[in-house]
Amino acid sequence: MAISSSVASPLPSCSSVSSLTLRILYCPARIHIATSFSKKSNRGLVYCSVTSQLVVASSRLPARIGRAGRNGDLEFCVVTFYKFVSIENPEGEVLKHQEFLQGRDIHGRIYVNEQGINAQYSGPIEDALAYADWLKEDPRFSDILVQTSPALDGHAFPRLKMRFKPSLVQFEGGMSHLPVLNPTMRATLLTPAEWRERLQASINPFELPNKASGSNHDRRSLLLDVRNGYEWDVGHFQGAERPEVDSFRHTSVGLAGEETATFDLLAGVDKENTDILMYCTGGIRCDVYSTVLRQRGFQNLYTLSGGVSHYLKSEGSAGWVGNLFVFDSRLSLPPSTYNSNLTTNVRSKVVSESERFAKCYICRSRVLEFRHRNCANLDCNRLFLSCGSCVEEFKGCCCSDCTQAPRLRPVLPGHERYQKWHLYRDDDF
Ligand SMILES: [Zn+2]
Numbered sequence: 001m002a003i004s005s006s007v008a009s010p011l012p013s014c015s016s017v018s019s020l021t022l023r024i025l026y027c028p029a030r031i032h033i034a035t036s037f038s039k040k041s042n043r044g045l046v047y048c049s050v051t052s053q054l055v056v057a058s059s060r061l062p063a064r065i066g067r068a069g070r071n072g073d074l075e076f077c078v079v080t081f082y083k084f085v086s087i088e089n090p091e092g093e094v095l096k097h098q099e100f101l102q103g104r105d106i107h108g109r110i111y112v113n114e115q116g117i118n119a120q121y122s123g124p125i126e127d128a129l130a131y132a133d134w135l136k137e138d139p140r141f142s143d144i145l146v147q148t149s150p151a152l153d154g155h156a157f158p159r160l161k162m163r164f165k166p167s168l169v170q171f172e173g174g175m176s177h178l179p180v181l182n183p184t185m186r187a188t189l190l191t192p193a194e195w196r197e198r199l200q201a202s203i204n205p206f207e208l209p210n211k212a213s214g215s216n217h218d219r220r221s222l223l224l225d226v227r228n229g230y231e232w233d234v235g236h237f238q239g240a241e242r243p244e245v246d247s248f249r250h251t252s253v254g255l256a257g258e259e260t261a262t263f264d265l266l267a268g269v270d271k272e273n274t275d276i277l278m279y280c281t282g283g284i285r286c287d288v289y290s291t292v293l294r295q296r297g298f299q300n301l302y303t304l305s306g307g308v309s310h311y312l313k314s315e316g317s318a319g320w321v322g323n324l325f326v327f328d329s330r331l332s333l334p335p336s337t338y339n340s341n342l343t344t345n346v347r348s349k350v351v352s353e354s355e356r357f358a359k360c361y362i363c364r365s366r367v368l369e370f371r372h373r374n375c376a377n378l379d380c381n382r383l384f385l386s387c388g389s390c391v392e393e394f395k396g397c398c399c400s401d402c403t404q405a406p407r408l409r410p411v412l413p414g415h416e417r418y419q420k421w422h423l424y425r426d427d428d429f
């Protein structure tokens, strides 16, 4: 039965929610009467007049959640958040979290150490939000930005990994020595609206003029995509160069010294007079990498608060091209997932502008589905973009070498991908 009903305001018997529209989190029937609502948790109980059950509702859900998942009638979502904050006893913290999660249906990666927490997980909405709400009750995490997106096919992660991890983000040499707890070492946060303003001020989308610079004509801004090359391939901010790395952990942009290096976007850049505008999916990679750049003398570092996912939700797809790559089984999401009201279609215009964007990795023709497959060679499993004819010709493999490999899986039709793709990428983020 449909479970996507929403209750239009005003709600009877509940004066405190008169201006809210509630979305029903879980209910087997359509007819509801609100009974109570908590402004603090933004959630309330709703009485279902058909089943005579109390169900949970919330006013802060993504607009597109609204279809039953594979797992029965429950709606699922993916939740992401992170925070750099000193945790004195991370092992004890992990135990507390594990205890809370006991009996709750949460899958994903939740890592804790003395530098903070980094979480991406999926679950039925009630469980998924309950964990985030519980965390926010702790003053250390009360201001954490919790981001949600719908998971229409149920869990987006295979299992739960909730544990201490020496690095909250995979980074060569680890990150325990990086001053991520010091906000002044990290890039300055720009709100999505401020970020959009900076992008729109652009004449040359790559080298952005700095509005604040006034008479200083030498001052420049530079847009830096702090992700992996394959993420850029399905979507990026207009004007951002493709990162020449296959894994963020090996990122070395800005570290090449003063000599001009074609692979390093920041080589030769004036560290005092250039504003570096950095972005990544959810913000954490920029927070980490900006401390590295700061130590290398880059003085004007800015980053998009909450990353691209926060931007798409707040500002829609303005300035954004294609989909957003995500590190779970959904692999990529169109901007409308985050905010269907603000999304504009820029796809066709931008495809023609870029040599690399949305191209088959094998024949370089344009692909229509902005989502990776994984290689049919089990021992390769590489994520790649492929056109329909290359899928056929290369038997679902990423290259001709892989077609000769001993452990080949049968070709999957259409845009399907093999399970366990995460074995390849699981520890990348
Ligand atoms: Zn092709």
Ligand SMILES: [Zn+2]
Residues within 6 Å of the ligand: 375, 376, 377, 380, 381, 382, 397, 398, 399, 402
């Ligand atoms: Zn391959």
